[in-house]
Amino acid sequence: MKNFPSYLIEGHKKFKREDFPKERSSYEKLATVGQAPKVLVVGCSDSRVDPSHIFNAEAGDLFMVRNVANLVPPYEADGAYHGVSAALEFGVMHLEVEHVVVLGHTGCGGIHAMLDPDAPLRDDMTFITNWVSMMSEERDIVCRDMPDSDMEDQMDALEQRSISASLENLKSFPFIQKRVSEGKLALHGAYFDVATAGLYVRDGETGTYSLIE
Numbered sequence: 492m493k494n495f496p497s498y499l500i501e502g503h504k505k506f507k508r509e510d511f512p513k514e515r516s517s518y519e520k521l522a523t524v525g526q527a528p529k530v531l532v533v534g535c536s537d538s539r540v541d542p543s544h545i546f547n548a549e550a551g552d553l554f555m556v557r558n559v560a561n562l563v564p565p566y567e568a569d570g571a572y573h574g575v576s577a578a579l580e581f582g583v584m585h586l587e588v589e590h591v592v593v594l595g596h597t598g599c600g601g602i603h604a605m606l607d608p609d610a611p612l613r614d615d616m617t618f619i620t621n622w623v624s625m626m627s628e629e630r631d632i633v634c635r636d637m638p639d640s641d642m643e644d645q646m647d648a649l650e651q652r653s654i655s656a657s658l659e660n661l662k663s664f665p666f667i668q669k670r671v672s673e674g675k676l677a678l679h680g681a682y683f684d685v686a687t688a689g690l691y692v693r694d695g696e697t698g699t700y701s702l703i704e
Contacts, residue, residue: 514550521551528554531582533575533657534594535561535601539685542594554582560601561594563657564625566664576664584666589676591661595654596683602650605630606642626653654680655698 492500511518531554532542542548542555556578564575582588605623629652637645658678661667670676680693682700691700 518550526551526554526586528552528582528586529588530554530590530592531556531579531586531588532592532594533557533561533563533579535559535596535599537596537599539598540594540596540683545594545683545688545690554578554586554588556582559619559622560599560626560653561596561657562601562622562625562653563593563660565660579661579664580666583664583670583676587670587675590679591667591676592679592681593654593657593661594681594683595650597647597650597685599646599650602626602646602653603642606633606645606649626656629653629656651680651682651693651700654682654693658693 528551530552532546534540534542534555534557536557536559542553542557546553556575558575562575563579564573566576567573579591583591601619601623604619605626626649630649633645633649633652637648640648658680661678662671667676667678671678679695680700682691682693683689684691690703692703693700
């Protein structure tokens with residue numbers, strides 16, 4: 492355990508001492524029976540945005556895939572490595588989740604990197620650049636429609652547009668199309684305000700966001 496972060500060890504000890512005894516039966520059931528979550532969340536890797544905390548979820552409640560800027564790439568059957576697509580496939584086809592939620596948030600670093608040419612990304616950080624480029628069309632729309640807006644407003648707009656675009660990309664997966672058409676799967680968008688903990692849920696018809704009170 493040399494050099495393993497001490498605060499992680501202390502955190503685990505506290506979990507084992509205080510939380511686990513109250514949840515032991517649930518963990519034993521999960522270990523024996525397996526997981527059966529009803530919801531798959533596509534969230535951001537950002538350390539401030541933990542879906543389990545935001546939704547007050549217990550172990551086994553959420554199947555999660557997290558990445559930079561909570562993006563869903565379009566369906567591609569090219570035999571390459573596709574982590575998000577693999578998680579979607581497992582969650583939808585094997586676990587048979589009933590809901591997929593794309594969860595965005597304010598102050599997203601990946602979105603900031605798309606909008607600000609002076610964003611603090613090194614020239615050799617090619618994976619991030621390539622990854623967020625899938626939303627370049629959405630970025631161009633925001634820059635075109637909001638040329639005089641400040642960066643914060645542009646980021647809010649692009650963060651929300653990226654959620655919508657990811658929802659459209661979800662529909663490009665044949666196995667998702669199938670379950671949606673059968674009425675067995677619903678797709679949702681949500682937007683979390685880090686500063687206020689406010690959660691805005693996207694209306695599937697209008698694309699607008701409403702604050703949950």
